[in-house]
Amino acid sequence: MSNKTKVLVIDDDVNICELIRLYMEKEGFEVVTVYNGSKALEVFRNEAPNIVILDIMLPGADGWQVCREIRKISNIPVIMLSAKGETFDKVLGLELGADDYLVKPFEPKELVARVKAVLRRYEHKDSDVQEIVYPNLIINKTNYTLKVNGKEMEFPPKELELLYFLASNPNKVFTREQLIEQVWGYDFYGDSRTVDVHIKRLREKLDSEGQNWQLKTVWGVGYKFEVK
Incomplete structure (x- = not known):
């Protein structure tokens, strides 16, 4: 092998x-x-x-x-x-x-x-089934559902895909360009600030206070899904 x-x-x-x-x-x-x-x-x-x-x-x-x-x-x-x-x-x-x-x-x-x-x-x-489970957070990419603290929430597809990708790679830092390639694809012609907007929206919706996970900015580099 x-x-x-x-x-x-x-x-x-x-x-x-x-x-x-x-x-x-x-x-x-x-x-x-x-x-x-x-x-x-x-x-x-x-x-x-x-x-x-x-x-x-x-x-x-x-x-x-x-x-x-x-x-x-x-x-x-x-x-x-x-x-x-x-x-x-x-x-x-x-x-x-x-x-x-x-x-x-x-x-x-x-x-x-x-x-x-x-x-x-x-x-x-x-x-x-493509599903990731963390305490009080379940991200299901198969049926595009997301539960926070047991409650199902509405998330646009790209926000969910971005969160799913980051959560699939806990504690690993990705640049905006890497996230664009992985989530939006190589043929995406938009601005890399699109990532910032999506991260901001995710943070507003996710109640990460008191959790052992959070979306974290690594200044000068990019973002990561931090698991303590």
């Missing part, structure tokens, strides 16, 4: 991490491991994995906290691992946004099968 699917394994048990690595790499996946919950989010941001295998019992921050933080910035698949098999743990994991749940001890081949199944579901869902 020239472009390998990247798996991030977050587990404080080195032996389990290496076992997962062995089976995953045999199937052609690239594997990145981290053993501490408090470092997990930093590694997640830096590595940009395609799927996360996440243990619940972790030093620094537990799996619940890590899953919650991942869901604030991404909707990529998460499979949770736990030595606990109680229904409460499974329900809590799924409510926090996990896509699947596997109880230790597990068969590595079953984990591989579940990873493949979850990725297939995710890819199918992603191809059918």
Whole structure:
């Protein structure tokens, strides 16, 4: 595989991490491991994995906290691992946004099968529905709807497309010219100040006060969708 699917394994048990690595790499996946919950989010941001295998019992921050933080910035698949098999743990994991749940001890081949199944579901869902979810913000580009604090709001297509693009690339700065190319297209002959007008309108409509996200101006460069 020239472009390998990247798996991030977050587990404080080195032996389990290496076992997962062995089976995953045999199937052609690239594997990145981290053993501490408090470092997990930093590694997640830096590595940009395609799927996360996440243990619940972790030093620094537990799996619940890590899953919650991942869901604030991404909707990529998460499979949770736990030595606990109680229904409460499974329900809590799924409510926090996990896509699947596997109880230790597990068969590595079953984990591989579940990873493949979850990725297939995710890819199918992603191809059918273009939707980005943040706390109190849902941007759906498939049916051009946008919900803020649970309320559906009317947004002109280009405003929604601009917000969708920026939110798809959290914390990345784009110049006005880059945004024109990505949202309006290369054949757009208008002024780059069009971006400023659309950003201004978006800010007026979005209630970002108290949220962990906001449209931010990077002076002298452009704009970004900042996620704290």
